[in-house]
Amino acid sequence: MWLDRFERVDGKLAVVGVDQCGQSTFIPPEQMYKSKPRNLRNSDAITLRTSFCDWTQTSTCEYAAAFGTISGVTELHETYVVPTQSTRVVLPALQLQRALLGAPSVVAQYVYAPNGLEHLCSPILDNKDFSIGFLSKKQLGRTRTRNSFIQRIEWFYAFPSAYRAWSSFYRLACCGKIGVELPAAEVLMSAHGKYVGDTLYVHGLDILELTPLEPPLEWAEINRERYVVAGGLAEHIAARKTQDTRLRPRSDKWDMTDDEWIAIEPIASHRSHPDRPGRPSRHLLRDVVDGVIIKLGTGISWSELWNQRAAYGASPTFHKRMKVDGRWDKIVEILVRTRQQAS
Structure with a gap:
């Protein structure tokens, strides 16, 4: 219900609530x-x-x-x-x-x-x-x-x-x-x-x-x-509620398109030490990056990604690494450019 204005009812202030059909209700302050x-x-x-x-x-x-x-x-x-x-x-x-x-x-x-x-x-x-x-x-x-x-x-x-x-x-x-x-x-x-x-x-x-x-x-x-x-x-x-205000959704969706992922994958998959491959992740890299974009785009907590991406446990750690080595800023530049062109 939308609380629209004040009116006097029997000499007292009352709030006028309006529902989606335009019907009014009086509510005490x-x-x-x-x-x-x-x-x-x-x-x-x-x-x-x-x-x-x-x-x-x-x-x-x-x-x-x-x-x-x-x-x-x-x-x-x-x-x-x-x-x-x-x-x-x-x-x-x-x-x-x-x-x-x-x-x-x-x-x-x-x-x-x-x-x-x-x-x-x-x-x-x-x-x-x-x-x-x-x-x-x-x-x-x-x-x-x-x-x-x-x-x-x-x-x-x-x-x-x-x-x-x-x-x-x-x-x-x-x-x-x-x-x-x-x-x-x-x-x-x-x-x-x-x-x-x-x-x-x-x-x-x-x-x-x-x-x-x-x-x-x-x-x-x-x-x-x-x-x-x-x-x-x-x-x-x-x-x-930490958020990256540079990010924008694409038609109310935050995850990447195939074209965006083609441009972003080489950046996200870059390794400082390619000779040390490390332990394989059980999460798809694209899902991990999408998780970062959703969290920093909407401002929800990392734990709330569980409802949207199974990679919520991996996304904060990966974002921290990308932030330190500069990869995150490069990814954001690509997303800003492609989504501005799309709009």
């Missing part, structure tokens, strides 16, 4: 974040560092149509384009809200209310050290003790544009919009979605690190340069 993201197991993914100041808005109807919703869609759900060197990344405001908040279902009642941040927490100044104290400890439960959640709330409270971003959720909702006033910050994020041509339409988003591009409010006395808001999982998630 505190329920909007509880809808689970789509199954990301076989989705494409990209990890990138970007500044919000470089983002632009695009057509909401374009994004909704990519997932099969055409009827009943308005432009009231803000949708953003994240520029990269070779991929056009498109994501809706709801996914950005979810990623910024970290625990959206827990804090939704504070987000869509006037002065919600002040009802959620208050600053604690002790010998000029800034920290956050939560006012509704019972409702927050264990979430309030998570370091990544505390860091997010500290950022929202102490940095001017971050505070405006929090306030904009409710302000825009009162105007019927689902949106965010983009803050002055740089983020390391992992986006999951599906490719249509050279565009990745995002249906899941993780923010791993957040770097403010502005000073905090004067009274906050914060010296922190960046926030690791994914906790201890940041390095794991970033490594799991």
Whole structure:
């Protein structure tokens, strides 16, 4: 279901959900974040560092149509384009809200209310050290003790544009919009979605690190340069979603054509020491290389190649060798050239 806009129902804000037939449903704001993201197991993914100041808005109807919703869609759900060197990344405001908040279902009642941040927490100044104290400890439960959640709330409270971003959720909702006033910050994020041509339409988003591009409010006395808001999982998630953004699918398929393999096989089969043939592999070399292309093209983990290539155990080791001796860059050059010509 596509969450399209806000409306007032009996004096209260409600989200209008639109199904693929154009039928509308009203959803309370505190329920909007509880809808689970789509199954990301076989989705494409990209990890990138970007500044919000470089983002632009695009057509909401374009994004909704990519997932099969055409009827009943308005432009009231803000949708953003994240520029990269070779991929056009498109994501809706709801996914950005979810990623910024970290625990959206827990804090939704504070987000869509006037002065919600002040009802959620208050600053604690002790010998000029800034920290956050939560006012509704019972409702927050264990979430309030998570370091990544505390860091997010500290950022929202102490940095001017971050505070405006929090306030904009409710302000825009009162105007019927689902949106965010983009803050002055740089983020390391992992986006999951599906490719249509050279565009990745995002249906899941993780923010791993957040770097403010502005000073905090004067009274906050914060010296922190960046926030690791994914906790201890940041390095794991970033490594799991490692991707080579130069790669592109061919008609939604990542594996090589026969012509591509004819050009790539001499490079992939090259041995630094031909007089040392080594132990024969039980995997076909073409399958091993295809496994590398699929993993680095989609951003899935090496272990997830098991569902697509039996060579998943051999592909990471072979990629490491090709990366060291320069063969991988040569293979990528061939794939980029042939797939650009094909398109």
